[in-house]
Amino acid sequence: METNTVHKLADILATATVHNNLPVAKLVEMAVKRGEGVLTDKGALNALTGKFTGRSPKDKFVVDEASVHDKINWGPVNQPISPEKFQLLQQDVFEYLQGKELFVFDGFAGADQTYRLPIRVVNEYAWHNLFARQLFIRPSEEELANHEAEFTVVYAPNFKANPAVHGTNSETFIVLSFEHKTVLIGGTEYAGEMKKSIFSVMNFMLPERNVLSMHCSANVGQEGDVALFFGLSGTGKTTLSADPNRFLIGDDEHGWSDNGVFNIEGGCYAKCIKLSEEGEPQIWNAIQFGTVLENVDVDSDTRKADYDSDKYTENTRAAYPVDMISGAVIPGVAGQPNVIVFLTADSFGVLPPISKLTKEQAMYHFLSGYTSKMAGTERGITAPQTEFSTCFGAPFLPLHPVVYAEMLGKKIDERNVQVYLVNTGWTGGPVGVGSRMKLSYTRAMVTAALNGDLAKVNYETDATFGVQVPTTCPNVPAEVLLPRNTWADKEAYDKQAADLASRFIENFQKKFPNATDIAKAGPKA
Template sequence: MNTGAQSIALGQDFTPQTVHYNLSVNELVNTSLARGEGVLASTGALRVVTGKYTGRSPKDKFIVDEPSVHNQIAWGEVNRPISQDCFENLYAQVRAYLENRELFIFDGFAGAHEKYRLPIRVINEYAWQNLFVHQLFIRPTEAELEAHKPEFTIIAAPGFQANPQTDGTNSEAFIICSFEKRLILIGGTHYAGEMKKSIFSVMNYFLPLKNTLPMHCSANIGKEDDVALFFGLSGTGKTTLSADPKRRLIGDDEHGWSADGIFNFEGGCYAKCIDLSAEKEPQIWNAIKYGTVLENVVLNPKTKVADYKDKSFTENTRAAYPLNHIDGAVIPSVAGHPKVVFFLTADAFGVLPPISKLTKEQAMDHFLSGYTSKVAGTERGITEPTATFSTCFGAPFLPLEPRVYAKMLGERISTYDTKVYLVNTGWSGGSYGVGKRMKLAYTRAMITAALNGSLEKENFKADPTFGVLIPEHVDGVPSEILTPRNTWENKEEFDKAAQDLAARFKENLKKFK
């Protein structure tokens, strides 16, 4: 399918060497190998190395300051403005860079629900990145492809580097969104996650206009059609905990909640691979096969077997694979209204309970707070867990004022009587460096109890510092770890750490009151 140079958003007089439209997985894998972009792992997955950039680069992300969006965007450290002139200048440079190059184009959708989906086009300099977006976004049917008209386009040219002194960027890398031109420019970084998250930010802008809540969460569904959502930043367990063999996966990262229920934005998963094992995460382990893109995973030079413990390239090793690599995944990935919502936090202080029940008011506070610890590798410069507040568990991707999203969530919790739990997947027995990370088996047991309703039958007590309700018993979990103070040898140090975190919560919430 060749619809001409004009349709690829690079202008009528643009003359690429070759344009490949909507290649198959097999064609993209073979092309990537032929071009030396990657190698096959022993499982058949395509392993690539992204070089200097192995995670998102938030300081290099910009929104074009245009008249139609100027009063809508919550400008600041997250949504950094860049002028229209700078954007046009970079666009011209990227366009010139791509002249006479081989290009790869993917046409598809963001959003599994036909009523709310966004038709997108992605133009790639590299075949492996085109495979990435093919696996991560919603793949159209042949009939849908024939009628496809992109409403937003990504142009990804990792080999082009900006000049900060003349181009208005902070480094050689840039991720720039123009809502007026419906165009995203990405350059200077080979990390494929920038494409995925750019479209997520776009959905976070447009969907509230359709009275639909965009969410940074994973989702799954049980045999009784009971839907659960898992909110959390990267590294808190969204992908791991939603990949439950006893439940069907809807999606691992991005969803919308409309009047019709929930729906996945994507057609694939982007799972962290560090310390991956078949025993702990069998669904993810088995999904890494032919057609999967492995980012920055170390392979044995002779056998090509992946060493998921090796952090030589980065701790943020990743696998991108389509949903159909997960047995029993819900396709198309749409479902009803959630019965249970989990807020996942990796508490580096080690003072939050491993699971606690929230009132609606507490839920709104914790949603606006979005407390967690950024884990090593997910962003440049993060080498150890760092306490942070990320509004709505997704501040880097929210173009609008955070209270817009919080209000929508509160309305849905009330309307559908959704239960909300705070789950600490972080540290127990001490803060980072002293305590240990919560055992995955215990977290799964607590999640299961919340999902099957048995947790609601337990006795609860209020945490004296945070006010959340802590269960006194959970099947399969040692009772002493349910109350975090019990796990610390030095109780005075625990009290001090808990008060410190509570004070941080209070200070952070002031800006929303």
Template sequence: MDYDQKMLSKAGKVNYNLPVAVLAERTLLAGEGMLTASGALRVATGKYTGRSPNDKFVADSPATNGEIDWGNNKPISADKFARLYERMLDYAAGRELYVFDGFAGSGGERIAVRFINELAWQNLFVHQLFVRPDAPPADPRPDFTVICLPGFKADPARDGTNSEAFIILDFAARLVLIGGSQYAGEMKKSVFTYINYLMPKKGILSMHCSANIGAKGDTALFFGLSGTGKTTLSADPGRRLIGDDEHCWHDGGIFNVEGGCYAKCIKLKHETEPQIWEAIRFGAVLENVVVDEATREADFDSEAITENTRAAYPVDYIPGAVIPGVGGHPKTIVFLTADAFGVLPPVAKLSPEQAMYHFLSGYTSKLAGTERGITAPEATFSSCFGAPFLPLSPLAYAKLLGEKIAAHGTGVFLINTGWSGGPYGVGKRMSLPYTRAIVTAAIEGALDEVGYELDPVFNVQVPVSCPGVPAEVLKPRQTWADKAAYDKTAAELAARFVKNFVKFGKDVPPEITAAGPRG
């Protein structure tokens, strides 16, 4: 069934692939947003200011039932999916809709994605976030369709959802339905979830990571959940940005899934993140940022609406960005974690077995606002640093990562961008200049030339020195005033690692299990 054509045939008016200026104008005329002093559009997304994982489902189709990791994905019957689609058709009848035809993937494996929106600003968002075609596609039929109608609200008793909001993917139909929530990140992550379903079946590793490349052609990847620093740390003036969030690794190297960036901008300052600051101009979309009504100046320090304020802009708004977004096989991989306990070392060099362990563990802290209901950092384990977006077993992605690291001799580091000197509420967030210095040292090979000491609790090798970073910062125990409290907290976190890893059972080789913390 051509789900997109059926819906568009019901619409009162369809706007196809409008340019940025027209979409911005339509946004303003419809009262969907306001123009800020920098030229960016500012919009508000209502009560949904982050992803809503409890409202995300996968249609339980007979064609894909045996492939899906149902322990990590909530099923909804194919019949309920079909009935909800029919109700959305009725809602769309006579309405004005916006269509953007773009691509997911900058390399040869890209897929054609069609977005159907009722809000002009959301159509601008996907226009800027995904790969834009150079010309109208010869074949307008998409590989995947996203229908996003926030004004349509589900009836949980009737539709089988958990609330009025829903994000439902049907992999067999190659379709996602979104309603009830205006948060644009749901569209972005739905496409990524489909990529995570499709690519591993082709032997391609899809990854929740940012990527950049140095003057010598050395590619680096930065894994991590939202808020851990992927966008900030990959936007390095000394390196060229490939992409800030989603990539694939195939036989020819890596490629960016997207054509834009979706940066957290709470506490954004020009002096610390100049590239992101300067990218917030005409064509960019600001979500839920407080703006002065008189001056139209954005207040990036304000959390009055949410801590999860966002800026969406094309990747080529970053000076020197790699277009198209492709790079060679990674020389260095960085796993970013925001440790709310404040006990993980700022940097550790990982063996291949430790890299597999920490990839499967995916430890970090969910930061306030990135998901609905999260108001303070919350310790979590998210397999492959992206469990909410993995339709297949985490072991499928881990196996591919292990094979590619081994084939290309990639070095792996674990870097903590979280707290130092104590847990959240007591210690302080790791200094960004220190973190940047650590990342630079890891990527440029400076950490290959220093001595290391074993952390007896977390079982990782910690460098004794790093250019630009005080030696005592590298050993988190030395930054705590209460050493006994550190020992207790570190032991508790190590035990959490061990408890979490039990779920993988005997499917993981014993040498990988043994590479973890001493719980």
């Protein structure tokens, strides 16, 4: 961190009442005492985040500094803000924090010590500090004694920016400065902004060290075989990576280096809506004392959490250390990946339930990041809609997406990794005509991909999408594997497949007009 920032922050901390690296129990006690949250009957701390129950992407900025100007992929994801506006905002935030009661957490991002980033998080709320402690990597006593932060998050939720003065779009701000090695957050109480800001930092820093940073979950088998799962919300990433026969490395953010795969975080940030003990027992059991719940509807008398309720938001969350998951890999490091799984929920019902990709196809589908929103899942959506999120994590990528795609292709080549595209969406027709793919079939297909069974079967080339589709798979009916065969109206299938292919092509041409070699691996018009 630049000296002036360090000195300014040190001055603030010298004038404030500072609680450094408090244990979980103390943070919970203080959060409850300060009225920041309530305990559930399971001992978890439930906090409400007020106006904002999710991230504020339109309020996220990167400081346009000379050292990073030519590296950042400027645009709607990485909006520039001037160094002068940042300095003014930082000054005003620091002045606001003077004399306040503050909470400090010192820890790390990155389980592999070769690539980990020492961080400091300064919070106005005790529950935010507890969130940081549970989500990032907690240091040992020895590591804490020698800890020197290289990046600092300063989170002042009650400070509101003045757009006319600070150059922001609203009173809310998430501003990242690589020269000052600082993240400033304010005007929102949604704790996930801390987690994703540091992920954005790692997405900038790791590729410069030849490490691919990835928005994915990862697990490892009993033989040491590693699998990566990429997928947008609703595709089954958490469900499929939480395999009782495998060990969880992490559920959301990872790095892939010459040493292997490592978790960037020390915790999990799981969605809670519709959570049940039967459906997701690992998450259910992790919600205990020390877990932070966000915006869950809790009965004021019984203190029981109603996970079916969307009273505050559908984006209800639970934050807990990864070691609360039975069988989790601690620390979160493992060997080189053997298999990569791209998950999509195709509500058009035309993508194969599982298909094998070449390296070039893997790069294409990685850049596309496709899934679809189902009719009825959001107000105003009356028909299936395509959603493309570059690299399955567009909001967190400071560099140009092709940088990450080319790194992925190189690593697939170097390690001879098998890549599969798995459709957890519809079969036999689109939403309203067909049916959702049975989870038991999807699990069987993923298992066959991971244990090598799909290396022993015959394949057919899909006429529209060009991918290789297995004609047989253990524990899956053969007729399910070829999507056209599951449609009663074959002409309707052909029309729908052509329509989806055109959407892929249009999206890719719009976003990556210069990636012509990768484009050749996509669907055919």
